Amino acid sequence: MIEKDYIKELFQDKLTSHEVPVRADLWTSVSSSVGGSSVVASSMSIATKLMIAASVSAVALVTFYLINNENLEQSPIKKENLQEQRIITVDSLKIEKEEVKKEEKLLPKQAEQRVDCAYDFSTPENESDLNSEFQQSNKSDINKEIITEKGSQKIDQQNPIIRNNTASTSEIVAKPEIITKEQESTVLLPNIFTPNGDGKNDFLSIKIGEVTEFSVVILNQANKVIFTSNDPNFSWDGQSLQGELSPAGTYVYYISAKDLNGKLLTKYSNLTISY
Amino acid sequence: MDDTSLVNECLKGNSRAQKAFFDKFAPKMLSVCLRYMKNTEKAEDALQDGFIKVFTNLLNFNNSGVLEGWIRRIIVNTCLDELKKNKKLLLNVSVEEVEYKLESNDFVQEQMMADDLMKLIQDMPAGYRVIFNMFAIEGYAHQEIAIQLGISESTSKSQYLRARAYLKNRIDKR
Numbered sequence: 001m002i003e004k005d006y007i008k009e010l011f012q013d014k015l016t017s018h019e020v021p022v023r024a025d026l027w028t029s030v031s032s033s034v035g036g037s038s039v040v041a042s043s044m045s046i047a048t049k050l051m052i053a054a055s056v057s058a059v060a061l062v063t064f065y066l067i068n069n070e071n072l073e074q075s076p077i078k079k080e081n082l083q084e085q086r087i088i089t090v091d092s093l094k095i096e097k098e099e100v101k102k103e104e105k106l107l108p109k110q111a112e113q114r115v116d117c118a119y120d121f122s123t124p125e126n127e128s129d130l131n132s133e134f135q136q137s138n139k140s141d142i143n144k145e146i147i148t149e150k151g152s153q154k155i156d157q158q159n160p161i162i163r164n165n166t167a168s169t170s171e172i173v174a175k176p177e178i179i180t181k182e183q184e185s186t187v188l189l190p191n192i193f194t195p196n197g198d199g200k201n202d203f204l205s206i207k208i209g210e211v212t213e214f215s216v217v218i219l220n221q222a223n224k225v226i227f228t229s230n231d232p233n234f235s236w237d238g239q240s241l242q243g244e245l246s247p248a249g250t251y252v253y254y255i256s257a258k259d260l261n262g263k264l265l266t267k268y269s270n271l272t273i274s275y
Numbered sequence: 276m277d278d279t280s281l282v283n284e285c286l287k288g289n290s291r292a293q294k295a296f297f298d299k300f301a302p303k304m305l306s307v308c309l310r311y312m313k314n315t316e317k318a319e320d321a322l323q324d325g326f327i328k329v330f331t332n333l334l335n336f337n338n339s340g341v342l343e344g345w346i347r348r349i350i351v352n353t354c355l356d357e358l359k360k361n362k363k364l365l366l367n368v369s370v371e372e373v374e375y376k377l378e379s380n381d382f383v384q385e386q387m388m389a390d391d392l393m394k395l396i397q398d399m400p401a402g403y404r405v406i407f408n409m410f411a412i413e414g415y416a417h418q419e420i421a422i423q424l425g426i427s428e429s430t431s432k433s434q435y436l437r438a439r440a441y442l443k444n445r446i447d448k449r
Contacts, residue, residue, distance in 0.1 A: 018393065
C-alpha cells in the first residue's frame, strides 16, 4: 500500500505517550513482591499515630472517617497526605469534639425530621409532601457538593472551628448521614449510572447487608414513581414502569430496609442518569 | 535522576528509587495495558505482573537500549501472555488478503482526543485490537507479530487492515 496510513499515524501519534493515572495501591502490591520495604511517606511513628487515634472521640472519628472515606475512594493517592493532616488537625479536632458534643443534643430532633420526610414522601399526594421533597433534594444536592468539593474539605479539617460556626447548613446535612451510617454501615447509594449499554455502570444496584424487609422507590422530577422493587438485589436498567427509557437527568430514590435486628433503615440519594 | 542512575538505585534495593521508577513509567504502561486488556481490572493486573517482571529482570537491562522501550516490551509481552491464556481470543479470520483504501485525507480525526482513541481501541474486537496495537502503536513488524501470536504473517496483515477499516468506519461515523 503506497498510500499513507493516516489511521496508523493518528493512533501512533496520540497514543504512544498516552498516560493513564495509576492507583496508588497498585504500587503496594508490586513493591511487596519485589521485596523493597514498603514506602512510608510520613515520618510519624506508630506510637504517635496511636496517640492521635486515641485522643479523637468516637463522634469526631466517624465524621472524619466519613469525609475521608469519600476522599479515599476518589483519590487513594491522598492516603499519605491524610496521615500528615491528622497531625495538623489533632488539636483542632479536640476543640471540634467539644463543639460536636454540644451539637449532639440537637441531633435526635434533626434525625426525626429527616425520617419524617422520608415517610411522608412515600405518599406524595398533598402539597406539604411536595415541599418536603424539595427540601430533601436540596439537601442531597448540598450533600453532594460537600462530597465533591475535596478542596473545601481540607480547609474544613484544618479550620474546624470556622466550619462549625459558619457552615451550619453543612452540619445539618452531614449529621443525619452519620446516624444512618451507624445503623447500617454497609449501605452506599450510588448517585449516577449510565444505562447506555457499554457494559460499564449500565445498571443501578446497591450493596446492602442482610435485611428482612426492603423497598426501593425511584422518582423523576415530576415526582412520578418510575421504578419500585422489594428485592435488595434489584438491578435497574433505566426503564420506567411504562417501559420507556428514562431521559438523562436528575432523579431521586429512597430505600427503606429492616436489618436482622429489626432496626429500620431509610436512606435516600439523588440519582443522575446520563448516557 | 536520569534513567541510568534510577536503575542503579533500584538494583541496590532502594525502595524509594523503586517507587520513583514505578511512578515514572506506570502511567504510560497502564495506558498500554488498557489497550490490550478488555477491562481496567485486567489491565491493572497485567501492569502489576509486568512491573514485577521488570524489577526482577532489571539486572538484565544493559543500558544499551532505551529504558522505556525495554519496559514497554515486557509489559506488552505480559499482556500477550495473559491474552493467550484465553484461547478464544484469536482469530476467526479467513486468510485472504484484503485491501482497503482510504478515500479522503481529511483531518477531522486529528482533533480527536487521545482518550477517545483509547475508547475506540478498547471497543474493538479482541483479535483486531491486539494486532492493531502491536503494529500501529508499538511498531512491531508483521513478521514479529506472526511469531509472537503464532499466526501467519498474512493473517497479521489482513487483520490489521480490517482493524484499520473498522476504526476508520467508527471515526467517520462520529
